[in-house]
Amino acid sequence: MTVTDLALMDRVQLGLGEGFTVITGETGAGKSLLIDALGLVLGVRADPGLVRHGASTARVEALFDRVPEPLIAVRELSTGGRSTARLDDDAVTAAALAEQIGPLVEVHGQHDQQRLLDDRRQRDLLDAFGGHDAARSDIATAVDRWRANRSALAELAIDPRELARRLAILEHEAAEIAAARLHPGEAADLRARLSAAQHAEAIARGSAAIREALAGEIARERGGRAGREGGGAREATGIAAREARNIAQLDPRFAAVAERLAGLEAELADVAGDIRGLIEDLDHDPAALAAMHERLSLIYSLQGRYGDDEEAILAYGARAREEAERLLGLDDEREGRVAEGAVLLSDVGRTAGRLSDLRSVAAAGLSASVGQALEGLGFGPDVFQIAVGRRPALADEPAVEVDGDAVAFDATGIDEVAFQLAPNPGEPARPLAKIASGGELSRVALAIKQVLAAADATPVLVFDEIDAGIGGRSADPVGRSLWTLARDHQVLCVTHLPQIAAHADAHFQISKRERDGRTITEIRPLDREGRIVELAHMLGGANGGAAALAGAGDLLDRAEAWRGALAAAS
Template identity: 35%
Template sequence: MLKFLTITNFATIDHIELDLAKGLNVLTGETGSGKSIIVDAINLLMGGRANTASVRFGASHSIVEGIFHVNNTAIDAINTILIDPELCLDHEDRSLILSRRISIDGPSICRINGRIVTRRLLSEIAESLVDIHNQGEHLSLLRVKEHVNFLDHYAGISDNRNQLSLAIASLRSLQHQLSELYTDETERLRTIESLSNEVAEIDNARLQLDEDEALSKERRIVANQEQLITSLSNAYSALHDKEAESKSAGDMVGLAANSLHQIEFLDEHLKSFREIAEDISIKLADLAMSLRSYLDGLQYTPGRLQEIEERLDVILLLKRKYGPTVQQILEYREHAAARLEAISEQGEKVSELYEQQSQSEADIGRLASKLSAARSAATEKLVNSVEAELSQLAMDRTKIQVSISQSASDEGIPINGQRYSFDYTGIDQVEFLISPNSGEPLKPLATIASGGESSRIMLALKVTLSEIDKVPTLIFDEIDSGIGGRVGNTVGGKLSNLSQGRQVLCVTHLPQIASFADHHIQVTKVFKNGRTITMTKVLSTLQRIEEITEMLGHVSEASRQNAKDLLRSSADYKKLNKFQIEKP
């Protein structure tokens, strides 16, 4: 249960510290005083979405903190979620502190016992601690898609729903894999043929890396071979031709070196000149030898130029098809070969995936059938329980029916030879039908229920579901919407019954409901320094009389006596029903 609540800088709340008790806690106050703001703050504490607009004007942040007293059973359940030993709760202390900080210029911060945690973890923990019924939640009864959730909650089949969700996720994955494969056999064979031709064409060319560059160089040489021979011969003769009439360059430099050698004793500088001449002579000899070797290597091969041109044409054609370089052509070949192998094996892969898809659909069909059976089994009991509750809420002639239907679909899942449309809830379309008055046919609840009726039906559902749910704290924000005083007395009794063994927090505008409070909190707003501030106060018995008197609408001795009668009647009801607040 929620023992202590602190709210700071939240909407119109400057700072409040609220002691809450076991049993039925009631919040009352004028419209706009801030009752629902307190519920909003608790919702934020429970992991609800943060809105910086809720930070009080002029403040940098809001803080909401709650101290919970947790029984041993809840501690075990919470510890399985927390996992982290440093976060896990102590069975001796049995206290849990949750807090939430909302900043106008930064992320929200969630804490469990002072340790920063994710909002998701905070929300998971909160689900086992508090169930909040907000204003307007009864309108969810008008959304047909929500009806299946109410039924499943009562049937206690959340585990089955989770299994179905996992199975459907698996099916969607298989379908995605199939969509990426070639399911058209004609197209697959056409692609295989195309890739095979491409790989064969590249393989037949027997390409070598940098082959095109080497061929281009050779083509220049072969195409200009005559000019090369003439020029190289002339160069060689000029350097080292012994048979020429005039002396060669090598001879002339050799002569110069010899002449310098003869006179170098006269001046030491001449020696360096002679060494330079000898070095030039050696280099000229090496150059002549290299030219001779190059000339000897030039061989005329008839038809070689044509061979080169044809080979370069082949490479050019492949470049146009598969890439601007030989390297890229070879890379394309490897990629095409890999695709060819994959697609060639795809027929077997597709068959395997289709087989897995059929098995997955069968699994979904089995799980969906199990859900349908559980819903059908729970329907009658749910209807009887809700109708029994409604009979005590001035709707004793109301008949409820839960319609469960399925839709055939060729794209659905197979069950007993028939395919049915499905989603993550299964194959069933669940809808609540209602007949508010005897003799009237059952019609969709979403189309005919009034606001007051839907509020009472929601309360009846909540009371019924509370038999299944063991959440220690239930919060109702104006569950009495659209309900009058006579029915309000019954609703108060229902809330009082609900608070046996658990904590109930209720925001109400009806004095009849307020009279059942075990812990009555008045919410007021005051104006201070030009600002509106929400304040709270736990009422004494005498103060409760005055508060309920004001809620009755006219302050007088008669209304004050009426308030006392309401409180006395509520006390008698609790006594008659042996109402006791369980100790922790």
């Protein structure tokens, strides 16, 4: 990971290997700033105040050795608050960055330890240990189906007077639309006919001219001689067709011409007939015109209330009929929903009961495993317990019957899960939230993480202030636990305890110094001699002398001896 112009870091490069890595340094040197930098490439919200004074942009680049191909994540932050992100060479949003990088890294801090006090978090951890994903999905589905039916039943609870009012309205609307006997396109046809009637005289004059031109029909109607002298186009075409047929008897090439002319004559006759029919259909009767106006007004009135055209009005009427029929059958539907609700609630009870049985079995296993891990962290035997209980339903609360009791439920089942600790011999176990100190909570969180590590696919685990509240006596077991956890994960830990740092596979020191009148943060890897000096400072402060150096060397020796003994035993 390379960090540029972030707070006190002008340019810091950190190469992390496999196993357990610790970062140590004096207070204020910037240990947690590295965690902030990592958070930026994890897509967390960016704070423009992190940009180094005098710089315009801060940049964090992280290379993940992902299988099958490495992945480069980049986040840049400007003083103006603008944030940009890239994955390899592609520009992405911070949300996309979180989606892609989030599954690779899990950060644990004091906030995460406090989450352990939440009973919902405890239940989720128990389910993760037991592998209850399918059972959790089943109960969520069962409860969703029951809730959907209950919502539908609630919608059927209509006041009788309101039901009667709605029925009357729907029946009136459906009857009004049915009585209108609408046809799609009827309004457009009426408008066209009324427009034609309004211009009937002009249409008649024009039509007469067309008929005169086609066949001389007007002249014949007036007693003229257009049939023989100055006839219309149809008669002229007929004469031409007859002449073409006569010529075709002499020259067959004219047969096609005669056929085409005969076709034209027939077509002109059809056109003349169509025009005659259109003229005859013109509405001149005042009563008929009034009826059309009244019909069009009715359609417009229906459009204003039920839809933009005839199709929409008819569809509204169909829906009104269907809804009226549904309301008439409301009692039957309500009875059906009540019966279905009883079946669905019974299914919730059975499904929740199966999950509860699984949780009881898993609680025994997780209690034993975490208890064993806690023994390695300095606790006595049998200090950790998991209670799986059920909350009785209130009088007005939905409930399922379990073993004869009315039990409350939700989409996660019927169980209340409580992690309990009994750190003092002879005292009963009590919920973590009521008894655990900060140091005890840190070790319980670490023990649970260690137990769940085998099922955790997250490759990188980061612990920030895991040692909060932990004293020297408890620190060595914590260091051993982190080293063990790092056999299956890459583990990065920020710590101030030398007992934890001594167990690391790699050790980095963060420090501040002044350069060109500016304070900068540096980070450097430590060899064995450097580690002894750093551990001595952590043991005895900046003035740690020979005794502190000897103690630091002893810490490293004991950590290495412990690892050697493990290797020999395996």
